[in-house]
Structure formats: structure tokens, C-alpha cells
Amino acid sequence: MTNPIHVDIVSDVVCPWCAIGYHQLASAARDTGIDIEVHWHPFELNPGMAEDGENLRAHLAAKYGTTPEGSIEARARLTEMGAALGFTFNYADDMRMYNTFRAHQMIDWAEDQGRGHEAKMALFAAFFTDRRDVSDIGVLAEVAGEIGLDQSAASSMLDSGERAEVVREKERFWTDRGVQGVPAVIFERQHLVTGAQGAATYASILEQLKAAKAA
Template identity: 75%
Template sequence: MTAQPVPLRIDIVSDVVCPWCAIGYHQLARAIEETGVETEIHWHPFELNPGMAPEGENLREHLAAKYGTTPEDSRKARARLTAMGVDLGFTFDYADDMRMYNTFRAHQLIDWAEDQGKAHQAKMALFAAFFTHRRDVSDIGVLAEVAAEIGLDPNAARAMLESGERAEQVRAREQFWTSRGIRGVPAMIFDRQHLVTGAQGEENYARILRQLSEGQAA
């Protein structure tokens, strides 16, 4: 009797307001589909802006202040991301009044959803909530709605977020990865030992998947 192949574990450290995290994941998903390698994805929290005020900031103003991004650079970057998203089947719907938000509560929702086997669905829903629908992913009401959209109890989600019962656990998970040198996202760890940072493209991910799956088979 032939032994079943062990799924290749992929840990992904990312933030729900990181456009390259959305791009990188969808490139990886294409590579997984192309190669047929069986994988097991685990999502981990990272905050791009842990000190972000509750009301958030205008996205263009935020990028200008944090990175020195000019309005023209911002326009070109958004156009590039939008085009890449189209190719990958993901919609970026940028607008000049779009805001950047604190994501600590969003990560708490994902952590809570993980206990119910829906961390991946929560992550995908939050990517879409922010980038496609420009929703405030720091708002408890919005997060409760996202929970409902993926089949979870919105009232239980709201109670969890209001209580802050997941805060300490999520903070510890964030610190676990930063203590291991993760400073930028997406950061993907293949088979618990091969770190790949940034959105590397479908071809590169496919090559990595094939190499690691062949190594496992050997």
C-alpha cells in the first residue's frame, strides 16, 4: 500500500493591508495549482503599522510620510498593483481617499477563526474587505460582518473582539516572528526551514514547490 504524501507546510507571515502579501499569496496559489503539490498553509500575524491611530490615515499621506512616496510614485505603484491583481484574479480598487488602518483586531479575528478551521477564509475575506471594498478593517462592526460572510457567528466575533481575549496571544505570535528576524512581509517559510521574502512570482514559487516536493519524495 502506497504511503500518502505528507502535505508541504507553508507558514506565511503577513498583514491584511499589505498589497504585496495579497499578490504573493495569489502567485503562490497559482503555483500550487500548476504543480499539483499538496500544501498546508498556516497564516501568522504581522503589523505594518502597529502604532497606527484608531481613525487610520489617508493612504497616500501615510506612504508619503513613511516612505517618502511622491503622488506620482503612488499613482504608478497603485496602477501596477491593480494590473497584477487583474492577472491573478484579485481586485485592487484604490481611491485617493482610501485610508490605512491598524490591523491588530483583524489579526485577532483570524486567530479566532483558526480555532474553527477558517483562518484561511478569514484572511482572504480581509484582503478583499480592505483592498477591494475599502472597508475599515480595524472596526469591530466590520470585522463581525466579515466573520458572518465566512460562516462564523458575528455576535461571537464581536464579543471576542470587544473582550480583547485574543490580544495577548496575537501579540505573542507577532513577537515570535519578529524575534526571528522577520522585518518585512510577505515572509513565507517552506517546510519550516526555507525562508522566502517578498512576492517572488508564480514561476519561482513553482520551482520551490517542485524542489521541495521532490526532496520529500526522495
């Protein structure tokens, strides 16, 4: 890449708007021809969630007051938006929400091997498209193997918890700086944009930053 735009994205792998927002940004980068360098950072939507997770509809009802009708409508909207961006949301009534602390540890481990972005993309797909349990060490190790990393080493790393405190520190870094919701997208380490803003908005931001770099 030639002087790409540096983009930090604070997100969770079970956050649908994080998946949408990234794909909108990627679309904007392609459409404008502007290179971006993406770095992912951990955020847990449900840090206190039980090991075995919760039914997604029940979880949304308890946390946000979402009605069954509202849940169906939201899922349909996300599915349509995802399809337009080339991402598949494969929702089901029995789908579960999971604790993602181990998933973030896997991404952090993959980042050290130059595969953090691939790990993030694979985990978005594992959860939303394939409905896999992204809290399960076996599943996470399999995903690591699928992106070309050592599956056995991934399993051992997750089982040992060796990345736990490092990831906790990274989570605190962003929450201490006011990040309370995701996606939180930081361009060039100084311009914070929250939420999935749409490809057109991201394209405008990239164009402005490119012009500023050239000035």
C-alpha cells in the same frame, strides 16, 4: 491532501504584496499540481497607527517618501498584477490605511474554528477590494459572519480583547526570529523566502520540495 507542502506565511491584511504573493503561490500550486497547507501568522506594518487610520497616500508619503505620481504608478501596477491573478485591487485617492491588530485577532479566532485561511482571504478583499475599515469591530464581525462564523461571538471576542495578548505573543515570535518585512514565506518550517517572488519562482520551490520529500 496527500502529504502537502507546509507553508507558513507571516503577513498583514493591508499589505498589497502579501495578497499578491499568496495568489502567486496559489497559482504555482495549481500549475504544478502540488498541494500546499497554508498557515497564516500576524505581522503589523503600522502597530502604532491611530484608531481612525490615515489617508493612504499621506501615509505612504510620510513613511516611505512616496510621491503622488509614484503612488499612482504603484497602485496601477498592483491593480494590473492583481487582476492577472484573479484578485481585485480597488484603490481610490481617499482610501485609508488602518490599524490591523483587531483584524489579526479575528483571524486567530477563526483559525481555532478551522477558518483562518478563509478569514485572511476575506479580509484581503474587505480592505483592498471593498475599502472597508478592517480596524472596526462591526466590520470585522460582519466579515466573520460572511465566512460562516458567528457574527455576535466575533463581536464579543473583539470587544473583550481576549485574543490580544495571544496575538502579541505570536507577533513577537516572528519578529524575534528576524522577520522585519512581509510577506515572509516559510516552506516546510525551514526555508524562508521574503517578498512576492512570482509564480514561477514559487513553482520551482514547490517542485524542489516535492522531490526532496520523495527522496
